[in-house]
Amino acid sequence: AQSVTQLGSHVSVSEGALVLLRCNYSSSVPPYLFWYVQYPNQGLQLLLKYTSAATLVKGINGFEAEFKKSETSFHLTKPSAHMSDAAEYFCAVSYTGGFKTIFGAGTRLFVKA
């Protein structure tokens, strides 16, 4: 069975600081991994997706994530936080032949001026 664990329900950074949101996955088959972002009063939208083509995945708004099979991790990073990055971020997993995407509990990112 697939599962996702996001470490830290809340993360607070200063504007301009590094953003690091942690995600570990569990999958018995090669996974597809996703990061989604949810702004207040909106639905989720895709930031980036890993599909085994490259371990370092670049997404929108300057975010990127690195797939590390040995650590079963897919952490999300951004070199310099912006106030507009304040939102909730969800890591998710699926796999070939599966019909559902499993989401982590989410990490709320706060950006301080």
Next chain:
Amino acid sequence: DSGVTQTPKHLITATGQRVTLRCSPRSGDLSVYWYQQSLDQGLQFLIQYYNGEERAKGNILERFSAQQFPDLHSELNLSSLELGDSALYFCASSVAEGATGELFFGEGSRLTVL
């Protein structure tokens, strides 16, 4: 704008009642997913349809049911409502049958059960 439309955006009802949530997927998408988002449970997968056929079931209660119609819109029916059913219900769509592609989410229907 994701292209996924959900109605109503907000719904307030009483315990024991029945409600229907509606979702219109993006043009061309054949898969529709329903998720429930609550503070204590997070984002929980409920059910998926592909081109009118049920493909996967998650943590969906027996009091809940869904269907996808020939025009590909979907409805989620919630009956005998309880206080704990208060949540944000999301519909998402994708072009593929499987779950390896991007999901496009609607803005959700916020259900409050009093």
